[in-house]
Amino acid sequence: MTAALTVPVPETSTTTLIVNGAAHTTTARTLAQWVEAQGLAGDTLATAVNGAFVPRAQRAQSLLAEGDAIVTFQPIEGG
Amino acid sequence: MTTPMTASARDWEAERSAQVKEEPAKRAGDTEQSALPPRLPPATTWEIGGRTLTSRFLLGTAGYPSPAILQQAIAASGTQVVTVGLRRQLAQGTPASADGDFFGIIKATGAHLLPNTAGCRTAREAITLAQMARELFDTTWIKLEVVGDEHTLQPDPFELVDAARQLVKEGFDVFPYCTDDLVSCQRLLDAGCKILMPWGAPIGSGQGLVNPGALRILRARLPDVPLIVDAGIGSPADAVQAMELGLDGVLLNTAVAKALNPVRMARAFGLGIQAGRLAFEAGVMAQQDMAVASTPVAGHPILL
Numbered sequence: 001m002t003a004a005l006t007v008p009v010p011e012t013s014t015t016t017l018i019v020n021g022a023a024h025t026t027t028a029r030t031l032a033q034w035v036e037a038q039g040l041a042g043d044t045l046a047t048a049v050n051g052a053f054v055p056r057a058q059r060a061q062s063l064l065a066e067g068d069a070i071v072t073f074q075p076i077e078g079g
Numbered sequence: 080m081t082t083p084m085t086a087s088a089r090d091w092e093a094e095r096s097a098q099v100k101e102e103p104a105k106r107a108g109d110t111e112q113s114a115l116p117p118r119l120p121p122a123t124t125w126e127i128g129g130r131t132l133t134s135r136f137l138l139g140t141a142g143y144p145s146p147a148i149l150q151q152a153i154a155a156s157g158t159q160v161v162t163v164g165l166r167r168q169l170a171q172g173t174p175a176s177a178d179g180d181f182f183g184i185i186k187a188t189g190a191h192l193l194p195n196t197a198g199c200r201t202a203r204e205a206i207t208l209a210q211m212a213r214e215l216f217d218t219t220w221i222k223l224e225v226v227g228d229e230h231t232l233q234p235d236p237f238e239l240v241d242a243a244r245q246l247v248k249e250g251f252d253v254f255p256y257c258t259d260d261l262v263s264c265q266r267l268l269d270a271g272c273k274i275l276m277p278w279g280a281p282i283g284s285g286q287g288l289v290n291p292g293a294l295r296i297l298r299a300r301l302p303d304v305p306l307i308v309d310a311g312i313g314s315p316a317d318a319v320q321a322m323e324l325g326l327d328g329v330l331l332n333t334a335v336a337k338a339l340n341p342v343r344m345a346r347a348f349g350l351g352i353q354a355g356r357l358a359f360e361a362g363v364m365a366q367q368d369m370a371v372a373s374t375p376v377a378g379h380p381i382l383l
Contacts, residue, residue, distance in 0.1 A: 020167050039171060046165070046211030051203075053210040071167055073211045075182045077149070078164025078195045079139030079282070079310075079332035 018069040032059035034070070045072045123360065125327055127160075127274060127305050128220050128252040130191060134159045135322070136352045137193065137307065138345065139332020146184050148341050153188045156345035161190045162222055162330065164197050165212055193254060195222040200235075202242035209246050221246060222276070222309075223255045232282045236263035240270050247271030256309050259293035261300055268304065275304055276330060279321065280311025283333045287317035291324060298325045315344075315351030322355025323363060 017024045017034075028034035031054055035042055047054050048071045054062050064070075124131050138158040143149040153161060163185060185192065194212035199205035202225060209221045225242055227235025234257050243253045247270060255267050259277040267275060277297060280286035288294060289311065297306060307328040308321040318329045329352050338344035 020169060038169065040169075043215075045169070046215045048207055048211065051207065053207050055210075056214060072169045073165040073208070073215065074168050074170055075185075075215055076164045076166040076168075077139075077141040077143075077181055078162050078197055079141045 015064050015066050015068075017064060018067070020071055024070075026064070028064060030060055031062035031064060031070070034064060035059060045074050047072055123356075125305065127328075128254070132159045134349070134352075135328040135356055136318075136349055137162065137309075137328060137330035138335065139330070140181075140185060141332055142336035143341055146181060149181075149336075150184050150188065151342045152335055152345040153185075153190060155342045155349065156335070157349040158345075159190055160193050161185060161188065162193045162195055162332065163216060164195050165208060165215065191220070192216045192218050193220050193222050194218065195256075196224045196242075199225050200227075200238075201225065202238045202245070205238070205242040206245050209242075209251060210249070213251065219250060220252045220254065223253050234258055234278070236260065236266070239263075240266045243267055243272050244270040254307070259290055259297060261293070261296055264297060264301065268301070273305070274307065275301070276307045276309035278310045279308045279317065280313075282310040284311050285313030285334060286311050287313050288320055288324075291320065294321070294324055294326060315347045318348055318351045319355035319358070322352055323358050325359050328352075 012027055014025050014027055015029075017026060026034055026037060028037050031047060031049060032042070035045070035047065042056055042059070047056075047059065049062060049064075050069050124133050125135065126132070134157050136156055136158045137160040138153060138156050139162045140149055140153075141164065143152065163182075194209075194216045196205040196208045196212070199208055205223060205225045209223065212221055213219060223239065223242055223246065225235050225238040226232050227238065234255075236258060239255055239257060240263070243255055246253050252274075253272045254274050254276055255272050256276050256278070257264060257267060264275050264277065275297070277294060279288045279294075288308070294306075294308070305327045307330050308318075308326050309330040312318055312321070312329060312331040312334050314334065317334075318331070321329050329348070331348065335341050335344045335348060
């Protein structure tokens, strides 16, 4: 009977984020996991959560919460 | 005692020789009079953001007909610094632009990257974008743009100073895109900027230097600050004018990207900027109201 109580929280619980202005549902728990889930190498984009820059090295510690706003920037031509 | 004829000839020789040797020196001020070896690139080197450069031409990478033409234009320009941007997007794979492997092409040129904060309206936005640019492009250089008016894209001097102060504290080499107003330029220097990039005219307008007097004042009052004219240049003549004023460099994009032949225009600007710099170093002669005969016959009337 105690065994039933130790079942871990399912890893598949989802979080709804706002990514570049649009709603986005993910199972990722951290920003690093989210970037990986997009199929992108970590160094091809820069990230911010709720308006604050999150450096590449801190993405693994950046926990995602319901309603967080993520923006991603990538290199383009410029003047 | 020498014969009158010989003395006269000698005096004339001496006089002519003195004219030839002294006049350029007077015009150019206290400059070195050494001859240039033939075909040697004339430009002196300069330092900016911790780098020593020979080219004084900074080129933008936006709006070219194709990535291949961009690549050829960069090569033809002789530039050592190219500007790049960031866009809020989430593109899959390495090529991060609709143009294909834009970033790969830029990296392959070997030019120093100068990322911009185009599109920012507040210091807060510009600071965050600069932090992203530093990580993405692996450089502390940032072309700081904070726009205060939608129609002219005029820099907002107040937000610009706030953003510059913060970014300098964070270790950035801030290249502020600013107006030609002397006092706001001095405030940017107070904030820790080591370089200024005053506009020539509104971005993309091709109007040339709309206020050369203001640029002349900036040069005179800030003699030791690298000044780069950024934006508004239309033709190579505008770039020559900027360099003859004694500014240290020229940054432009549209004038090359939107030329009928961007590669040739890139070369034209490269040559113009070299010519303008060399002219500044040589010392342009003073203008005269009346004719001044160049053939030395004055005092020797020809009576046929």
